[in-house]
Amino acid sequence: MLDLLWLVPAIPFASAFVLAVFGPRMRSKAVAVLGAGAIAVPAVLMLLIAAAFVSAPPAGGAYTQVLWTWIGVGSFRPAIAFYLDALSLVMVVVVTFVSFLIHVYSTEFMRGDEGYSRFFAYMNLFVASMVTLLLADNLLLLYLGWEGVGLCSYLLIGFWYQDPVNGLAGRKAFIVTRVGDTAMAVGLFLLFHSLGTLRIQDLLHTASDQWQIGSPYAVAAAALLLGGAVGKSAQLPLQTWLPDAMAGPTPTSALIHAATMVTAGVYLIARTHGLYELAPQVQLAVAVTGAATLLMAGCSALTQNDIKRVLAYSTISQIGYMFFALGVGAWGAAIFHFMTHAFFKALLFLAAGVVIEALHHEHNIFRMGGLRKELPAAFWTFLIGGCALAGLPLITAGYYSKDLILWSAANSTAGTAGLWVAGIAGVVLTSLYTFRLIFVVFFGQPATPVSHRPGPAMMIPAFVLAFLSITAGFATTPFAAFMAKALPELHEGGMGMSEVINSTVAGLAFLAGLLVAWYAYLSNPALGRAAATSRVGRVLHRFWFSDWGMDWFYDRLFVWPVVWSAKANKADIVDSIYTGLTRLAALCHRYFSLTETGRLRWYAAWIAGGSAFAVAIAMFL
Amino acid sequence: MLPIRESFILAGILFTLGVIGVLARRNLVFILMSIEVMLNAAGLAFVVAGAQWRQPDGQVVFLFILAMAAAELSVGLALVLELYRQYKTLDTDVLSRMRG
């Protein structure tokens, strides 16, 4: 069974190719079948493979499939090879499965769009790239997938290309993530140069053999990879692209910008955890980045009007949790949160998509309201997703995963009290903005009439995800056990906080957020408005609304200078050297030509003068 | 004793006078006369050099210069006539239609 692994990326790749080339001539039904089917098969296949993997674990807990040597120069011989262990298995299963659901959703959501086949081509290419990323046996192949998903993200954000805003958002996403990728590429060079391989497992072994803990090489390598991870996972300071990425079709947001691609950074760090263990400083930085991001994004989420932007910031914030977990050494917890987040965030987006579609592509939450009754299915699914996101204690998957992270922060040797407090504050914020969203959208008075109701293709995936958003949390223990095969366990230590206290505090934090939201947006909406319009509130609101002014800052620091200098130098300043030379030559020509007066005496004078000159040189030199 | 050096100097003076004539005068006839002066000075120099080495060769060359001056002058004077025929002047500065 395992040797069919290569089909998992290959089928979506092939279908993407077929859809890109022949899609425009295919009927939309065929496109839908091919598009979704090409994901269904790998999803099923992956489940079978997972079953095989669990029932008969391969030697060493990992299975490697080498297809061919990709590049072969001297000792640099990265292969097109797949590596399946517990980590990648979980990731791939989740990705293919969630993708499948979203594809099914998309078949209805995107129906009638002129780029129907193009959409599926991109989506399938995305799945293929994502799977490649996850299964890659070496960092170069990982990089291929990494860039591939970045590309698909770009393509899908700018999917409705006729609006230049979408194109801009897509470019921004691609470029900002590529900033991180550049760091990552340099990290790859460093790793190959120092360790002589890019095979991840060899790399980790060699690194731990060759490098001391805290060795500058390890620090540099880990930091550079972190750069890549930060970019792709929209963490500080490269998070600015993700909110804009919401310009893409909603299924895209669900799949790429919430459930899967953005967690690639988490995966990368988990995959190369050995490096981070060698570089505790960087690991701390990961934790701090995560903590800072989750707080900042939480604040920003609080101020957004666009339903998708709220969710986008919440994604940033939740990935912040995952980083946070990675940073404190709770590798398994991070992946667990990835999984639950994939379910509930995809769910939220799908439900949001239903809402948006129902309201004529209205994105502003303040023009929604009262949808609880109009769109009950959407409401309930959204509510489940929201609760999972906010961490409704005991029931939801989100609660379990987040609780685990918080507990790890408190009980890890790498954790600190400050981090834990930040994590708890994050829970309050999450709960606050989530319920703000839910209350504003689904409660209160209807503002916009509902025009379109979702069909089964859109709702069934949502139900499935809703189901998973609740039940996935109960798998905490077996999941942790399974993860332990691939990732190191938590180094327990630190504050030694008991589980009960931690869970209680987290639950209280959730409640606090819920109550504030209820009070400010449902029971006493004037208060929320007053807080937002007070002087401090206004400043903060604007500040948070604009993502802490990061875009403003980047525009001035990087974008404008580059654009300005490119525009100013359009004609290429270097060329003026040569035009100058030609001018000089022309000028010389003009002056020299003045000697050709046509006058006999003048010509004779030159002969006489020339000979006087020649004689002078001959005699005196 | 023959004043060889002095004769060379005389040839030089006459030669440079001829140069002045060519450069300063615009009348083609005067220019041709000045050229004759230059050629004559060159011939003088040859004769002087011949005398210095007590050889007849200098004088032979003078003879050839003489012949050459004649041939050149005959063509030159034909051109003088044509110039005058076309332009009604001997001023060589009219001959500057080609330049640049």
Next chain:
Amino acid sequence: MTIVFYVSSAVAIAATVLMLTRVRAVHALLYLIVSLLAVAVIFYVLGAPFVAALELIIYAGAIMVLFVFVVMLLNLGEETVRAERALLAPSMWIGPSVLAAILLAEFIWMLARGGVPPAQAVSIGPVEVGISLFGPYLIGVELTSMLLLGGLVGAYHLGSRKAPHTEVTHATHP
């Protein structure tokens, strides 16, 4: 002998200067002839009587007469003289004179440094010249005849009035 040399040198130079500065071509020609005569004397002094005679006969006699013919043929009137005089502004002379002075200075410098020794006076007469001319320089003589042929043909063609008068085309010039 030395005195004769210096006097005739002075005459030659003076006559040449006067020739250069004349307005009327005929006057200039006469001065030129005087200059040539003076040079003939110097040839004699230098022991070249044959050449001295040729200078008189051919240069002063034949070639200058050619000049006179042409000048007479042109029949330049008073107006030309006036125009010529106008051209002879003193400033005209500055440039050429400076240039010529440089050349002359170089010659004199060269001869002064070069230290050409005075030579014994030996007269080389027509016989030696003739032997030389028709000995080693025989081919030169032949070539001279071709030279004169060329001059003749050229002068004939250029001077001939028989050629049909083609329209003087004033080609446009940029």
Next chain:
Amino acid sequence: MNVTGSDFTALLPLIILAVTAIVVMVGAAIRRSHALSASLTLIGLAISIGSLWIAAPLLPRQVTPLLMMDHYAVFYIGLIAASSIITVLLAYGYFEKYEGSHDELYILILVATLGSAVLVASSHFVSLFLGLELLSVSLYAMIAYPRRRPLPLEAGIKYLVLAAVSAAFLLFGMALVYGAFGTMEFGEIAARLARPDFNLWLVLPGTALIITGFGFKLALAPFHLWTPDVYEGAPAPVSAYIATVSKGAMFALLLRYFYQTGSHELEPLHLVFSIIAIASMFGGNILALLQNNVKRILAYSSIAHLGYLLVAFQASGDLAPTAVAFYLVAYFVTTFGAFGVVTVLSDGTRDADLIEDYRGLFWRRPAIAAIFTAMLFSLAGIPVTAGFIGKFYVVAAGASAAMWSLVVILVVTSAIGLFYYLRIVVALYSQSTQTPATTSLARPGVVSLIFLSAALIYLGLFPSPLLALIHRLMPGLI
């Protein structure tokens, strides 16, 4: 000193040239016919070339102190006579459209050719001087040949006055050198120069004055000002003749004089030559840059080309004479080709000498345009043309003598030079509204153009036969 039969045979090529001149003159006296005169001239030139093979076995032979008939001379006499044939062919078509008698022209060409032949064979100041004058005097009349037109007259007068002035400088210089050495034979001069007791203070200025004379004929800067005016004013075939035969013969003589006497080894003269070469390369190319008259462009480019040759001349190694010889052949072919195009396109009223005349020629007369392009590329030294091998050899000669600064200047200036060749080429291929030409061109001119372009390509692709010939003939020089 007696002239023996063998001497006579050795001189046969020259004698035939002289006799042909007289025959043509006599022929013209009997019957004035353009075709007859031209044919007689062609036959005479052909026989003269043929007689080179008769003369060759006797060589090298010093015929009186004046002439040195050796393989070097034979090579250049052949080249000169062949060039004269081309000139006659071009001139025939050119003057056919032109009123007036044409017989004198052929006599003049023959005399000039004789003069050039004497130049390349001369080993004595007197023959040098007489050859030069034979050439010059004929050229005065050839330039001003269409004397009723203002431009040829202007050019003729300019050339006459300036040539006479420079000849006076040359003579004065020769007198000084003669004064210093007491001999006018090149061989003797070399012998005296080898001894330390000569009068350097006469030799150096004297040689400098001789360089003036040479420089004028070769149109090297700063003695170059006459060139464009004369090229422009003279009839196109005559311009071609001046550009090639007159300069080629003079350069061959320059090489022989300086190499044989060793005067170029004198350090100050080296500097003089370097300055002249640099000034010519820069001046020529810069002056041509934005020029609109094709004949003037060719004139300026010839200044530059002689500058290049001077670089090879100064290299003076084994390669230099080969380089010069090959370059001259290539240059002859090319220049005749270029002027040939101008000639065949000229009508009876004016020469086709403005770039405008060539605009869109490719679309009207593709073959002529292609030939012209080839010639221009050869001048620019682009491969497949003879000019490329020529330039290669010149640069090689410079490099072999490690004259890097001169070589680099050569390279840089020739790149500048590309610009004006390309200006013409651009004009040739630019779109033009004019309809394709229907009138036919003068056949002799076209034939010679075809021959020249064939030679151009052949020499560009297979230079080794010519190089082998040059190698066989040249050892006589040094």
Next chain:
Amino acid sequence: MMLACLILIPLAAGVLAWAAARWSVTAARWIALLAMLADFTLALSLWISHYHAGFATWYAETDWAWIPQLGIRFHLAVDGLSLLLLMLTFFLGTISVLVSWREITEAAGFFHLNLLWILAGIAGVFLAVNLFLFYFAWELMLVPMYFLIAVWGHENRTYAAVKFFIFTQLSGLLMLVAILALFFLHHHATGVYSFEYQDLLGTAMSPGTEMWIMLGFFVAFAVKLPVVVLHTWLPDAHTEAPTAGSVILAGLLLKTGAYGMLRFVLPLFPHAASVFAPIAMALGVAGILYGALLAFGQTDLKRLVAYTSVSHLGFVLLGIFAWNSLALQGAVMTMICHGISTGALFVLVGALHERIHTREMDHMGGIWSTAPRLSGAALFFALASLGLPGLGDFVGEFLVLLGAYQKSIVLTSLAAIGILFATFYALRLVQRAFQGPNTRDWHIPDLVPREGLVIGLMIAALLWLGLYPRPILDTFQQAAARLEQLAPGK
């Protein structure tokens, strides 16, 4: 003999096409196409037949006497490097014939003559192992290229053609001087006149001399490559040339510069080159960044693509002078892939220009909605250009950087930023030209089958090179190893 055929076939076919065009233009096109296919097949068969034997030494030599007086021989030979570039030459040659099928109507016979002669000249450059012959071919390819631009180019063609010609000629002449200097040095040392590459290898010379001669070669190749500061002919020439001309310029002519560096600069002057390497690498990085920045600023589509070449070839320069197997292999990979990807972009821009008669991006927008295949293909090649893994360019650039990292971390990091810059211009190109609203209301036909074939071939080639570049790398491997051996300090 076989190698001579590679040159002679296009030469002869060129003349034939010219003659044929008098009665049928289509015949001329077919002759050109068949000649290119024949050459491509020949080169391919050479490659396949020697693939298993490896490419350790020269083989399939043609060696005829030419100008014996100076030791000049008509000597052709191939090794792995030249064979790769030859295949690229004939591949792109075929494509340029195809893309000219409709574009060139005026003087089509003469056009094909020029086209084929350029390719013959380029083949000569890649084959020659006699320095004189190399120079001969080097110069020879310029003339028809000049005509291609000057006669069939766009509005400003004269300026561009002349500029191109003068730049390349001047630098070429400097190389000639250097060749001759080397030639005479060799003669002094051995007494033998020879322009043979093998003979001149290892000519003893003082460090100063070596540096000067090396610089002479370097300048010529640097202009072609183009190295920044000497690059300004390129945008003009590429922009004004007809499509086939742009394809050949970007795809092949630039590669001759890189080839020259690999074939001559490094092996002939190892010491000087190693002293010079840091400067050259810095120039490469400067080119990467500066070219990308300029490309970003352009509004003329062709000009934009032209400047990307400056950027990409910066990688090649960086790779060559990083001088280890990785970087060298990367440089060669980049050369080949850039040839295809940029060539394809020019094909597409040309196709677009044919349809809408403008290259100005401000006049475009929304092309996607009317010509999705064309736009999709443009997107594909833009992605190749920005170094998307899985496509050929990525392999090359990654290897270059990987190799360069071992020489200079700082330069490599800067160059990596260059890849980021590539994103700017590539996406801008796609965005401005093909996406956005179709404000001008373009309605244009999509790619016709002929164009589709061309583009399809190029896409396939890039994917192949991106996913399975081993054959290319293996072919060059031994040559790269030899070059690496030469690197001082090894």
